[in-house]
Amino acid sequence: MAGSGEHVKALVRSHASGDDEAFYSVALQVAAQAARQGHHRLAKDLKTAVETSRSSGTKKVTSIAQPRGDLSDLVIASHPTVSLKELVLPDELASHVQRILSEQRQRKNLLDHGFEPSHRLLFEGPPGTGKTMTAAVLAHELSLPLLTIRLDSLMSKFMGETASKLRVIFEAAETQRAVYLFDEFDALGGDRAGNDVGEARRILNSFLVFLENSSSESLIVAATNHRSILDKALFRRFDMVLDYALPDARQAAIVMRGRLGSIAKGVRWPSLAENVAGLSHADLVRAAESAAKSVILSGGSRVTVDDIRSALRSRQAASLG
Template identity: 60%
Template sequence: MLMAGQGSHITAMVRSHASGDDEAFYSVVLQVAAREARQGHHRLAGDIKKAVEASRSRPRTPLAEVTTLPRPQGDVAEVMDVREPRERLRDLVTSAELAGQIVQVIQEQRQRAVLMEHGFVPTHRLLLEGPPGTGKTMTASVIASELSLPVCTVRLDGLMSRFMGETASRLRIVFDEVSTRRAVYLFDEFDALGADRSGNDVGEARRVLNSFLLFLESASPESIVIAATNHRAILDRALFRRFDAVLAYSLPGGKQAQTLIRKRLGSLVKGVPLGGLGALTRGLSHADLVKAAESAAKSALMRGDSAVTRADLESALAARRLASLG
């Protein structure tokens, strides 16, 4: 006869296996191993852990090779783009606090079957806010990639301008997908919908916003809904409490800037001192720094060099500052 704990673990494993979520499955299996160890069954616990480690060490098959990516059909195809994410958690350069929040979301989703079995809902409604180019879109890709899910992007500014008068009904179509197809759904340019409006601009935008919030409230925890905005200041303050978590992004500091450059250039910048570049990197976004690093690399490679020089970086950063900051 199964004990209550054993039954919940088996149920959680079946659910995670059925949904194709390997990490959630492994997480539950390791919980079983820990329980066996506490009961003194150390050999069994060790065997379980070794089996998990062996399985995890096998090459990870890309999502596209496991299953065909869901291609939007009919009305959904007009409002949503679907792609396979490639960025991983190790690729994201951000503060320790923000990285911790992102890891927490991923871990809760991996163990969602266990949480829901005990009456808890995993974090699945996120608001990302901060300057352009600071990693909001990449975060959606990272979460999707770590969970082996596709990213479905809905650009709200285009949706509202293209389907004025029909936006709410189009949103319903998207949230029907949220309920039926597990994925990460990114609502980009959220300020197009959530701006605090007054006067003649209230009408359509307010109706659409209310529809979005109703859909969000009932969104399936099997999927992750992410709203991203570059303009927190113009959002209706009442919106923030509708999300499970609000993640704040900022421009990178000096050390983050160096890490970004080194990550992008790899061996091309080996041995090159990056200290003292603060005056050139200050005010640039993550995306700006990556583009500057790529520009420096191209300059070095096209002249036949196998490494980027400090001068290459300084020149590229100065050019990027001029383009981005005026």
Template identity: 65%
Template sequence: MAGLGEQITAMVRSHASGDDSTFYSVALQVAAKEAKRGHHVLAGDIKKAVDASRAQPPLRNVTSLDRPRGDLAELVEASEPDVRLSDLVLPRELHDQVVQVLAEQRQRRVLLDHGFAPAHRLLLEGPPGTGKTMTASVLATELSLPMYTVRLDGLLSKFMGETAGKLRTVFDAVARHRAVYLFDEFDALGADRSGNDVGEARRILNSFLVFLEDASPESLVLAATNHRSILDKALFRRFDAVLAYSLPDARQATAVMRARLGTLAQGTSMAKLGALTEGLSHAELVKAAESAAKAVLMRGKTRVERDDVVNALTTRRAASLG
């Protein structure tokens, strides 16, 4: 009975954390044990249930989105993303970092029970359009959490003199409501400043760092910036991990476009397009793919040709790179 009790506990924990692979693995262990005991019908039923559940598309478990109220409604934008990890095209090392964050969050109860906090304070830095906001959306989707976006430059300009108090309101929500909290345009707060506003900026930054230090590990706090070089160096050690984004290489660029085109690109050659994709961000590549797709569909066709891709990339480069 002790072994079965441990297995049931493990199943409950994995179910609560959204870790389907562990849940199914433990269920199959229970089935194997029952088969050894001669309970073949029960073992078969468990295996069938596991197989049937695995065959189902993943369901999101987010309940009705908790819309911000009062002061919080002025500070954050609420959303319920639907972007899977498989949609995210990143270099292997960066992809592995995202997977590790997901794994620690799914096992957060085990970690917390042993005195360890899961990674929950992340700094995302890199050029615009390279996947920072998409990563936040993926974390929210995969963990079945709502996402709240705080645009810091707007917060600073709208509530100058009240910013520290408004930040406290957001971090109070971090403690009360498990979610992904994205502080966008973080360089508006974290810039290494000089001049007349240095005193006020330093007070705001210090307040943020205090709140970040005490942030609940039940939520994820993400700060996104396009300008790592202007950030105060003291910031980096305050985060559990720094995720560095860059423009995609030729292989990643092709993967981004194919992902957006879907079945429209089946059988279409996209080899040796590096000269056309170089310097374009993930977001710009998606726009190019959408342009090619719309041109094809409006012609009444159902397959994108290589020339369609080349034309769309050429136009995008002209618009983006001048």
């Protein structure tokens, strides 16, 4: 029993430190102890599990799922469940997302031929148009965690600390495969020409160097609502720049129909074309939800064109206000 207790403590310590090899070594010790005690089936299963995990080539899974140390203070980890089929984008933009996924899924083949898959990505466009959702889709489709950078923790009043924290993030990206999302990136990547703080310029220079030297192990995604204020030096450092826009009437109908499902059966979506103008994906989802809840609360089972139109008008009024 004492030996088993020591093994458990060793497993916990190796898990906490993200040391996969130490974890496997202790697991094999447990298997050996089980064999000595006559538990041959358990010993065989443990050995098989260790060999399967080692041969899978997965790198530091525990570290990715639960960021530790300095990284844990800088990122919010999540495991998105939103799939590609739920992402409604114009055809050209959708093809870019498909290309990113294709390159990542065949990254080994590309690397074997001396080419890196696209992994430095800039998403720009109005709020609520699908930028953050795209990052989530990439993470889900590639079975990777999404690590969203906490800009409040990254941007220190002591700017030298910010550069050091950037180094922590990019070093983690070298060894812990994930999608690293710098949301509201303009807070970090604003135009240096209008900034007379020398240290702020050095922070951005540091980011540019880290970005340019980053390997293709992880995806680095920067998302911004304000492309116009970004430093021009940023754009040539990214492998792909994806431009997001407000949905047209066809895309708006797909978004709302997807959210409402069968409760919207029979709705003539073209008749709502004028009512969706100027609304983002997020606005459309909220309008659809508002219409559905109003109908359900009143005892109905189907939304009508008038229900949806009323909700859309409320969203338009709110966006203008």
